[in-house]
Amino acid sequence: MSQIINTKRGRREQSGPYGKLGHALNELDDRMGVAKGGRTFLDKIFPDHWSFMLGEIALYSFVVLLATGIFLTLYYVPSQDLTTYTGSYLPLYGQKVTEAFASTVNLSFAVRAGLLMRQMHHWSCDIFIGAIVVHMGRVFFTGAFRKPRETNWVIGTTLLILAIVNGFLGYSLPDDLVSGTGIRIAYSIILSIPVVGSYVAFFLFGGNFPGTSILPRFFILHVLIIPLIILSLVGAHMVLLVRQKHTQFPGKGKTENNVVGTPMYPVFMAKTTGFMFVVAGATALLGAFAQINPIWQFGPYTASRISYAVQPDWYMGFLDGALRIFPAWSFHSFGYTIPLEVTIPAVIFPGILFNLVMAWPTIERKFTKDNEMHNLLDRPSNRPKRTSAGVAVAVLCSMLFIASSTDVIANFFHLSLNTVLWSMRILCIVMPVLAYPVTYKICREMQGFAGAGKRKTANIVTRTAEGEYVATPAPAYVDDLVHEHELEAVPVPTYVVDVDDEVSSGEGGVRRVPR
């Protein structure tokens, strides 16, 4: 006769040492063998550095984008059919607007939390692409794209392009006065593609601009096709990351052949989960307190209307700036118009730029003849030529970005628009050319500077009996004294079994595993 233990403790003991969750996981492992993959995942080592968190901002912004985006699709109507607006915003009451515009205004004003969701979605997009760019900068300047990670660099660049494209598509969906102008510009840019431009434009828009099918098509692209591609590429990005393991900055005990850091569980999981909520929370705060894209003020788009001072979202800014400042070179011959004023800045320039970015690992290898595997990161100042080239391109893009608001600058500082335009033309050429040697010089200076890259210690200010103040630097941080302390082995966490003790030593929860 088995003894029936009907107490709380008894029931708990019956389900094993890890409780009901452990029991369920055991059942799952019996059937699918999740333990092996789960162990690899939970044991994945994350080298710890603050700059490695930048990519996570992008990842978690994408999560916020998906969540808020799904909410928006419940209320948005992807149709260009005309309807009469009869909602609560009086300045639009009775106007003929498209279903797309009416539904966006309605989801902002008539749906509970609709405006918050829409603003969060838009802010999240701005943050998403911003984080991608910053993350990309980190990867570039530290040389993390080098062999064996060129593929992931190309995937990342593709993700950036797709994110920009999808941002533009989403920005266009409300069909307000400002975004309609954006679609108009996009149509003209497509038209300017040599030979096939008009065919491609007519194919994409289902006829001449504006037509009635572009918004439904943009909608499918924006909510289905491109997000799916982004999602799968993000997956590939992550799988490659786990497969190739993280890069790390050089430091004590860190070599090309190991990864030093904290394991996924429990340390990094706590950090990264917390960080996800911080990203979502910051986005929610922006969505709640900072107005973005008040389409009700812009009104519906009709081809006869236009507003001045229209800029695209920031990530399209450098393209808009290039369009604005490019000289009006346009030729008419043999019955054809060759609009170089549009083709060069809006088609050829971004084409060259993104191809250059994608091909950079190959280009650099051609120059350096370096075919080794690299798992240790560079300090940017130790690779002055790469750093200078990257800064020059970043400066060019920043100048073009500033050029996208020539009118705002002219109006704000009471300058002539023509002066601002010509200044930006000159700055766009001069600044990148200046940026290269200046950055190069700074890098060389930093190489020779003892203690560069180390944390500065505080100055200890003491007052002598005579009243004189003397400042002396405090001693260096213990962590920075690389050669004085060797790594000490710490006990392997109890949940880790079958790990060779020789390689699983570390300090403060830091472990090393063979690559």
Next chain:
Amino acid sequence: MKTRYRASFVAVVTLVVAGPVLGLAASAFASTNTYTRTPYQTGRANAGTPNSTNVVKNSSGTVVSYGNSAITYTAPSPSLATLGQSLFLENCASCHGTAANGVPANGTSGAFPNLVGLGPATIDFWIESGRMPAADPRAVQANRRVPRLSHSQALAIAAWVNSLSPSYPDIPSPNLASANVSDGAALFALNCAACHTIEGDGDALAAGTFAPSLRNIPAYQVVEAIRTGPGNMPRFTGNLSDFQVADIVKYVTTEIQHPQNPGGFGLGGLGPVAEGFVGLLLGVGLLALVGFWVGERQ
């Protein structure tokens, strides 16, 4: 037979040669007549000219006020003209000349506009928006500022300049009670947003000129600007009725000047420029700082 042929030939030649001359002379006569009497920009009814629903004339037949239920245009009292002349000589004549014809006093250079025949609303707008007397006569475009002259002084100057060559439009006073803010929004997007921007903040135009902000402009001055077209601005007459102008004015004085800002702080109306800065600095910047706090710094 031959004589008759000649006679008809001479008659035809005379008609061909003399006809256009006579016609031109007649039209010139007629046009000068029209100019002095009715310098309207439009024949449309209720569009800022005395061709309006409510016209009030005094005993001598001069139009005192005209308009309709949307806007009433009132002429400044001619009795103010004497005061107006002395104010004009004090404040305006150094550039516009003692006869208000744009010929400046000796020792002053530059081309200054002839004010004769511009109508009271034009004079009133430039003075009451503080643009005249000009802070810097050589500036490309005068800035709006605190007016130097009072309302009644502006009216007096307008009365005197108008007495030199009576003209229209008179000084408007809109009645926005029955104006439609929704129609106003649509008309604003169609007619005004191309320069003043859809949020009414104004923006830089070519070569140092700019469309001013509409955030702080009294209703009657909006009407004056629409009807007289100051500076680079087109003069909207025939294509906008007084009722449509009232709609626009209502939209400007309510939604443009006091926008409803659901969804948090309106970011200065600068649009994506401000949004980009907030998104990058506050959004990405703040999160990078959190990452800096969470991650290791060595």
